[in-house]
C-alpha cells in the first residue's frame with residue numbers, strides 16, 4: 207500500500223501519479239490535496255508519513271513544488287527516510303543503499319513522464335541489504351534519538 211500526498215503545487219503531479227498507480231493496479235491511500243486550494247506541505251507530509259510510520263503503508267510518494275519542502279518535513283518524522291529525487295540514478299540508489307521509504311517529487315521541476323519513471327524505479331527496487339548498508343541505515347536512524 208502506497209501513501210500519496212501533495213500540497214496545492216504538487217496536486218497536478220500527484221493526480222498523474224495516482225492515475226498511474228490506479229492503471230497499474232497498485233493500491234494507495236490518497237491523503238490529498240484534493241484541489242489547487244493552498245495547503246501547507248508539512249501538514250500534508252505528516253498525513254502520508256504517519257501511515258508509513260505506523261505500518262499501514264510500506265512507502266509514500268509526496269509532491270510539492272520542488273519536492274524539497276516535503277522531504278524536509280518528512281525527514282522530521284520518526285521512521286521516515288525521505289529522498290527528494292530528480293534523476294533515475296538517485297531514485298534507484300536511494301532504495302538500494304538508503305532503504306528510502308518516501309519519495310518526494312517536485313511538480314515544478316519534473317514533467318509527469320519523468321516523475322512516473324522515478325516512481326516506477328523507486329517502487330520496484332529492493333533494499334540491497336548487506337552488512338555495510340544495514341549498518342549505515344541503522345546509524346542514520348539512531349540520529350533520531352540524539
Ligand code: RB5
Nearest residue numbers: 215270271272274275276
Ligand atoms: C508552494 O508554493 C511551495 O513553496 C511548495 O510547494 C514547495 O515547493 C516547498 O518546498
